[in-house]
Structures are given as structure tokens and as C-alpha cells.
Amino acid sequence: MKTFVDKEDWLEIFSGYQIVAVAVQDSTTVHFCARQKIPPNEASLLFDSQIPTRVITLLTKNPPGSNCGYEELHGMTLPVVGVSRVPFPQPSGMVSSRNADGDIWPHGRGISGPLEFIKPGSYPSPRRLKCLNGFTYSVGVARSVYKRIEVSKWIKIQEGFPNVEGTTKHGFIDIDAFSDTDMYAVGGHGDVWHFDGLKWSQLDFPSNVQLGTVTCAGDGNIYISGEGGSLWVSQKSTWKSIYLGGSSILWNDALWFRDKLWLASDYQLRCWNGKELESVVHDGKSVPIYGHMDAYDGLLVVASPDYAMSFDGETWRNLVGPY
Template identity: 60%
Template sequence: MKIFLDEATWRKVVADFDITDIAVRDRNIVQLCLKTKMSNEDASQLLNEDIPSRIVTLFLDRAPGNNFGFQELQGMRYPSVGVSRAPFPRPSGLIVSRSSKGDVWPFGGGNGPMEFIAPDGGRPATRRLKCINGYTYSVGTGRRVYRRTAVGKWLRIDNGLPQTESSTAQGFSDLDAFSESDMYAVGGNGDVWHFDGAKWTQQGFPSNVELATVTCAGDGNVYISGEGGSLWVGNKSTWKRIYKGSSSILWNDVLWFQDKLWLASDYQFRQWNGKELVPVKHEGENVYITGHMDAYDGILVVASLDTVMQFDGKSWQVLVAPYPVS
């Protein structure tokens, strides 16, 4: 299978980095967040923000040699990558740092200037950037949710959330929505909240395990994943566990794509078939990829530390993969 990113470009742009996050801007533009590759021993001597970051953009409709762009960024602490779409003038990528102000660098639709989710140092503690109906949301620990309302402007959405000291028992690690008035945020120890467009309300949940993701799916259900890789389905305060996991890690991303629920972790790539979690297959063969995932505009992408694959609903394409040591 031909690799989209040619060997010379891979060695120049990707070879010395680990891929840590991925986002789809549209069906022709995929964004990668990278951190400089180093040993665990070397990394342990540095703060995460001292490890250089790189943004890579893949242009899937362009010819080799003209199908990528990249930027270096310094001081990005546990960065996440996301997307900004309409109502803004043009789509762009966003990369956010888990800093005290929540530094955000827009790129691709015009680069910079740096934005700050909480200019007063409110510690947004961003775990994810989610784009819903064009607006980008920052969701973070301490039950912090912000919406990007204009270029450089982020509004905290906290009506109904108690003003208490943050703790690891509280959310949020993920957010999803059917609409701006039907939104869910989860995290912490069974910490589930619903937003009706005006106010957050805490929901009952049948377990106090750590929660990782929430997905407002195309079948009208809400899916929540948590500790061990377990999976629940329901809405508001009515939930049923449909899968009891035994994994030592959480799902990174759970998405609805092509009328199926897709789940990706650092070690597994699965689909929920309505009865059980099964390996992802294509033409009878397992698809071997794990890591982080995103889907939009008819394509799904998955990124491990060194490989990126894309699925358009009919076929898989390898976008990035290691070439042999020369």
C-alpha cells in the first residue's frame, strides 16, 4: 500500500517526533500534533512544555512535495489539536497548551496571534478541543468549559456548575452534543452533567469510576466510556452498562461514523456492533492501528505514535508511516 507522505518528507517532518493528537479540518485537510521523540529517561528530566512541539498539516488533495506544512511551537504543555469552523471567516486549526491561561495558537486559516482561553490565569486545564456547530469548546478538569465566541475571545460556560475547589473526582475529560442546547460533559468519578443551552445540571450515574469520553451518537443515544474501557449507553440520568472492560487504560476517543460506534485507545481499535466490541475489519482483515481518532466530512482518521491511517467509508489509506532505517 502506497504511503501518502513520501520518504523524504517523512524524514524531514515526522521522523524525529511522536504523534500525540489528530484532527480533521475537512475531508482534504488533516492536522497532527507532534512532540519531539526522546527516551523516557531524557523526557523525565524535562517539563512537558520544554519538549518542542510541531504542528503538521496534511493536504490530501495535493501532489507529493506540496502536500504538507509544518510549524514549530515552544512552551506547549500537553498540547491538544482542534478545529475552528464557521461562523468564523474561514476554517483553521487550533493547538492549545495546558497552561495557566490556556494558550491557543490558531494556524492554517491565518497563523496567530496567540489567544488565551482564560487571560486572568483561570487554568482552563484543557483536555480536549471539540467543534460543535462551528464553535470550538475547551473542556477541562475542574468542570471547566469554554466556548470560542470570536477570534481571541473565549466565554466560560459555567451557569449551574458549583464554585468549589477542584479535585480529581470532578470532570471534565470530554464533551459532546446533539445541539448547543443538548450537551453532555463527563469526567472525574462518575461526574456527568447536561447543558440545556442555559444551565448545567448534574445527572445521576450508576458508577463512580473514572470517566473518559462521551459521544452523542447518530442513533440518538449517548455513550460514555470509563475505567477499564467499560461502556455505558443512555441519556440524562438513565444509563445502562453494555460492556464491562478489563483494560488497564482508558479509551482515548469514541466516535460515531458510518452508523457505527468506533473506539480507539493506545492498545485497541474496536467497533460496537450492538452486542459486543469487535476488532475493526476491512474486507475480512483486521485493521491494525491504535491511538487517537477524529472524524468529519466523510472521513475518519486514526493516529498512533508513528502511523496515521484514513478511512473514507470504502477504503483505508496510510497517510504517514515509518520508512526503513537508511
Template identity: 40%
Template sequence: MAYIKEDYWKKEFKNWLITGCSIRDKNIIYLCLRKSIPYDAASKLWDNEIPSKLISIYLDTPETPIGSTYLEGFDSPIVGVSLKPKAQGLLASRGYHGDVLCVGSGANYPLEKVTPNIFSGVTNIKCINEYSYHIGLGRKIYKRTNIGQWTLLHDGFPDGKMNTNMGFCDLDGFSEYDMYAVGGEGDVWHYINNKWISCGFPSNEQLSAVLCAPDGYVYIAGEGGNLWRGRESHWEKIHSDNSTVLTHQLRWFDNRLWACDTYRLQCWDGEKMIRPEHNGKTVICSGYIDVRDNILIVADLHNVKLYDGLIWQNIVSPY
């Protein structure tokens, strides 16, 4: 039985698809939903003509477990969180102005604009050291320094025209002063001393995710199911499985690395990638993953599962 009961599921989830998840804390998680539209009809629409929702799930108030914000005009929205200056859920649009909806902490704020009058190209929203970062194509990374204030971090990047070989898709950090950004074709940069430095990555493969792990290493996911490990200009490929899909996220939980893509959830056991097990059974999950405040969630198009290190719980399931 899922945490979200049938009446709430019919109201908020029926005929909608889950396209992303993010954790604010152990009591509040956020989901991005897009309206489920038949392929023939959807193919005639611009992406921003497909309605979206930002769903808040409150795990500590089962009597009122859901908050919902309906949106139109959002292009390929990305869900994330910001813990400073306020703890909030975020939904970012890829379109012009880089609109970001912010909810939570007891106030209704207007849409924030990360890139006024410019196409944002947002690929990710990441929370590092409690601050939110807007990651975009063409090596564009903005830090949310205050309500409605997004600061471009560009020192160190060469001037000149950007191309598709360049990132970014993901960002992670040991702190807000020691971060790594990846994307494009082997485009890896290190943010240190308030400046970006190229890492000279040893492959020009497509990169999709990065993790600055508690074990002191930086892990990077690339095409072919490749997993790289290193720091600065020293990198080694530690796994490859000829996969045809890219990893969506890398996360650290329960003292190990987790990787999630469209078809599977895996863990790194120190020698190879394996499916996680629970009570002797393989855990079958896929889609999108997030970790914070000692919980892990995995969301596919229709389901959300939560793991606290001891048990797996269904949060959302179809009725």
C-alpha cells in the same frame, strides 16, 4: 506506500512522535507532534520544554502536502479544529494563560489566551456544531465564540472548591444547546437551556469519553473498558471487558460507534465490541481517532491511516 513521501517524512516526522489528530474537512487533517527525546533526558525536563509541532496535511494537493508550525513552551498540547467563525486548526497548551495556536484560512493570528493568568488544565478541544470548545479540569468549559474570544459556560455548576472527583475529560453534543460533559469519577452533566444539570450517573468510575450519536443515544466510556448508553438521568452499562486502559475517543462512522485507545481500535456491533475488518482481515490500529466530512483517521505514535468507508489508506508511515 504512504501519502506522505520519504523526503517530507524525513523533514517533518523523523525523530518526532504523533500525539493527536483532528479533521478539518475531507482535504485537511491536523496532527500534534512532540519531539522524540530519550526517557532519561525527557525525565529531567518540564513538559513545556519538549518542542511541539502542529502539522497540516493537505490531501488535495499532493505536490505540497504539508504545512508545519514549530512551537516551544507548549505544555501537553491538544489538537483540534474550529469551523466557525473561520475554518482553522487549533493547538492548545495546558499551561498558564491557556495558549491556543490557530492556523488556516489565510491569516497569521497571534496566540489566543483562553484562561489569562490561570492554569488552563486543558484535557480536550472539541468541535460541536462548528464551534470549538476548550474542555478543562474542574468543570471548566469555554466556547470559542469569535476570533480570540472564549466564553466560560458555567451556569448550573455549584460554587465551591473543585476536587479530583470532578471532570471534565470530554464533551459532545447533539447541538450547541444540547451537550454532555464527562470526566472525573462518574461526573456527568447535561447542558440544556443554557444551563448545566447533573445527570446523577449510576457509577463513580473514571470516565474518559462521550459521544452524542445519530441514533439518539449518548455513549460514555469508563474504566474497565465499560461502555454506557442513555440520556439525562437514565443510563445502562452495555459492555465491559476489564480493560486496564481508558478509551481516548468515541466517534460515529459508517453507521456504528468506534472506540480507540492506546492499544486497539474497536467497533460496537450492537452486542459487543469487536475489531473492525476490511476485506476479511482485521484492521490493526490504535492511538487516537477523529471523524468528519465522511472520513475517519487513526493515528498512533508513528502512523496515520485514513478510512473513507471503502478503503484504508496509509497517510503517514515510517521509512
């Protein structure tokens, strides 16, 4: 299968870097965050913010040779990538830094900055950027939830949270929504909350294991993944364990695409078929990809450190790969 990014662009943009995050802006535009590959003995002597970071925009409708561009960023700590879709001034990608100010750099499709700050000095600690109903949300530990309502303006969505000192037992790592008045956030140890448009309310959850993802699915259910790769499903507030995983890591991402729940971790890609987790197979062969993923506008993209593939519901396509 031919790779979409040609050799010249791969050598200039991806060679020597590994992909750590992906976000789909629409079916024509995909954003990656990549960091320089550094040997462990050298990386151990650096702060995470000293590792060179690139934000890369891939245009899926452009021909090879004119479909990829990037920016170099400095001082980014444990970055994650997301998108903004409400036109202020226009849709773009964005990458965040897990630092004291919550640095945000908008980029791509003619956008390059300016640098934004989620909440200076407050350690918003973005663990995920999620675009819900057009607006971008940042979630972090100690039940941190912020919403971007215009350029450089983020507001904290906190009504309903108790005024207690945050700990690692408190969320959040992920957020999802059916609507602005039906939103869920999870993280910490069994820390699950619901937002009704006015305030947050804690939901009883049958386990205190570490939680990783929440998905408001097209079948009307809410799916939560947690420690060991386990899965729970709920319609509102009654939770049922549907899979008891044996993994040593969390799922990185879980999303609803083409009437299925898809899950990706650092070493596997799986679908939930209603009874069990199954490998992703296309034309009788397992799809050789894992890592992080995102989907929007009919396009699913999965990215491992060195490869990226897309799926439009019918065909898998190699987007990025070494030459």
C-alpha cells in the same frame, strides 16, 4: 499499501517525532500534533513544556510532495489539537497548552496565530478541544468549559455548576452535543452533566469510576466510556452498562461514524456492533492502527505515534508511516 506522505516530507516533518493528537477539519484537511521523541532518562529531566512540538497540516487532495506543512511551537504543555470551523476569519486548526493561561495557537490553511489565551491566570487546563455546531469548546478538570465565540475571545459556560473547590473527582475530559441546547460533558469520577442552552444540570450516573469520553450518537443514544474501557448507553437519563472492560487505560476517543460507535486507545481500535466490541477488519484483515482519532465530513482518521490512516467508509488509506 503506498503511504500518502512521501519520503522527503516524512524525513523533514515526521522523522524523530511522534504523533500525539489528530483533528479532521474537513475531508481535505487533517491536523496533527507531534512531539519530539526523547529517551525516557532525558525526558525525566525536562518540563513537559520543554519538549519540542510541531503542528502539522496534511492536505488529502494534494499530490505527494505538496501535501504537508508544519510549524514549530515552543512552550506547549501536554498539547491537544482541534479545529475551528466558523469563518472568523476562516476555518483552521488549533493547538492548546495545558498551562495557567490556556494558550491556543490557530494554524493551517493560511492561518498562523496570533496566540490566544482561553482565560489568563485561571488554569483552564484544556484536556480536549471539540468543535460542536461550528464553535470550538475547551473542557478541563474541575468542570471547566469554555466556548470560542470569536478570534481571541473565549467565554466560560458555567451557569448551574456549584461554587465548590474543584478536585480530580470533578470533570471534565470530554464534551459532545446533539445541539446547542442538548449538550453533555463527562469526567472525574462518574461526573456527568447536561447543558440545556442556559445552564448545566448534574445527571445521576450508576458508577463513580473515572470517565473518559462521551458521544452523542447518530442512533439518538449517548455513549459514555470509562475506567477499564467500560461502556454505558443512555437515552437522556437512564444509564445501562453494556460492556465491562478489563483494560488498564481509558479510551482516548470515541465517535459515531458510518452508523457505528468507534473507540480508540493507546493499543487498540474497536467498533461496538450493538452487542460487543469487535476488531476493525477490512478485506478480511485487521486494520493495524490505534491511538487517537477524529472524524468529520465523511472522513475518519486514526493516528498512532508513528502511523496515520484514513477511512472514507469504503477504503482505508495509509497517510503517514516510516520509510
